[in-house]
Amino acid sequence: MNGIGTKQFEPKTGFVPETVPPRMSYEDWLAWDYESGLTEWVDGDVNIYMSATAEHQRIVEFLDRLLGLFVRLFHLGIIKTAPYPMCARAGGNAREPDLIFVATQHLAQLTSTELNGPADLVIEVISEDSVTRDRDKKFYEYQVAGIREYWLVDSRPQRERADFYVLDAQARYQPCPLLADGTFHSTVLQNFWLRVDWLWLDDPNPLAALSEIVGTENLVSLLREKK
Numbered sequence: 001m002n003g004i005g006t007k008q009f010e011p012k013t014g015f016v017p018e019t020v021p022p023r024m025s026y027e028d029w030l031a032w033d034y035e036s037g038l039t040e041w042v043d044g045d046v047n048i049y050m051s052a053t054a055e056h057q058r059i060v061e062f063l064d065r066l067l068g069l070f071v072r073l074f075h076l077g078i079i080k081t082a083p084y085p086m087c088a089r090a091g092g093n094a095r096e097p098d099l100i101f102v103a104t105q106h107l108a109q110l111t112s113t114e115l116n117g118p119a120d121l122v123i124e125v126i127s128e129d130s131v132t133r134d135r136d137k138k139f140y141e142y143q144v145a146g147i148r149e150y151w152l153v154d155s156r157p158q159r160e161r162a163d164f165y166v167l168d169a170q171a172r173y174q175p176c177p178l179l180a181d182g183t184f185h186s187t188v189l190q191n192f193w194l195r196v197d198w199l200w201l202d203d204p205n206p207l208a209a210l211s212e213i214v215g216t217e218n219l220v221s222l223l224r225e226k227k
Contacts, residue, residue, distance in 0.1 A: 042093045042094075042095075052125075052127060053127060053155065055155045055156070055157060056098075056125050056127050056155040058155075058202075058204070059125050059153055059155050059199055060081065060098050060099065060125055062198070062199070062204040062206055062209075063099055063123060063153075063199075064079060064081050064099060065206035066194075066206040066209050066210060067079045067099065067101065067189070067192075069206060069207070069210050070189065070192055070210060070213065070214075071101065071189070073210075073214070073219075073222055074190075074191075075104065076101075076103060076104060076189060076190070077101060077102050077103040077104045077106070077107065077120070078101070078102050078107065078110070079099060079100070079101055080099070080100050080102070080110075080115070081098065081099050082096040082097060082098055082099075083096050084096060084100070084114070084115065085113070085114040085115065086100055086114065086115040086118075086119055086122075087114055087115065087116055087117075088115075088117065088118040088119070088141065088142065088145035088146075088147060089118070089144070089145045092141070092145065093141060094114065095138065095141070097119070097122045097123065097124055097138075098123055098124055098125045099122070099123040100115065100119035100121065100122050100123070101119060101120050101121035101122075101188065101189065102115060102119050102120060103120045103188070106120065118142075118145040118146050118147045119147055120147070120148050120149070120188050121147070121148065121149040121150075121151070121186070121188045121189065122142055122147050122149075122150050122151070123150075123151040123152075123153065124138060124150075124151070124152055124153070125153045125154075125155050126152060126153065126154040126155060126156065127155060127156065128156060131154075134152055135152060139152075139165075139173065142173075143167070143171070143172060143173045146167065146171060147167075148166065148167050148187070148188050149164070149165070149166050149167075149186060149187060149188040150164075150165040150173060151163070151164050151165075152164075152165075153199060160199070160200050162184070162196045162199060163175065164176040164184050166187050178196060181195075182195060182196055182197055183195050183196070184196060191213075192213065193213060195209070195212070
């Protein structure tokens with residue numbers, strides 16, 4: 001997510017004062033209709049984020065389509081993309097991750113306005129000004145909230161990198177290294193794996209990736225069953 005600082009706003013009006021303390025209640029933030037970009041509510045501050053780069057959006061769109069197809073195919077839950085708030089802990093900050101996965105058994109936590117509890121998987125795609133926020137502040141917030149898996153994908157040109165973290169028995173994130181073939185195997189999405197090189201393609205094909213993950217014959221068979 002790209003950030004441009006914090007301001008205070010009046011709910012629903014879209015009025016943006018030039019110099020005011022950046023404060024707003026959580027309830028007002030949820031009711032506030034801001035149409036110029038993404039926002040997050042952090043310790044009472046409203047953080048406004050700029051539009052994402054083409055590289056950022058390409059990765060988000062690929063993962064959204066690939067994970068969305070996989071999750072739907074196996075009835076695992078739901079994928080949501082920003083802007084959709086996640087209040088992972090009661091009284092905590094409201095974040096808008098680039099992508100979240102909510103497992104079937106936790107779908108009751110979804111409301112029309114927010115995810116009221118931790119997602120099972122969170123993915124943040126790093127932009128130039130979100131490095132510290134995604135790798136530090138959100139890392140520890142998500143760890144404390146009990147989000148089981150956290151993916152960090154750096155979308156910046158010539159800095160392409162993907163890191164995967166999984167909660168251990170002590171509820172602390174541990175890095176999950178790639179296998180020798182360059183794939184990451186999820187502990188949250190059963191039987192899902194990701195070839196990291198797909199993320200850096202100019203035009204990654206989610207359907208081709210899904211076919212490789214599931215197997216072409218198995219994918220065709222599953223699709224026929226859903227007719």
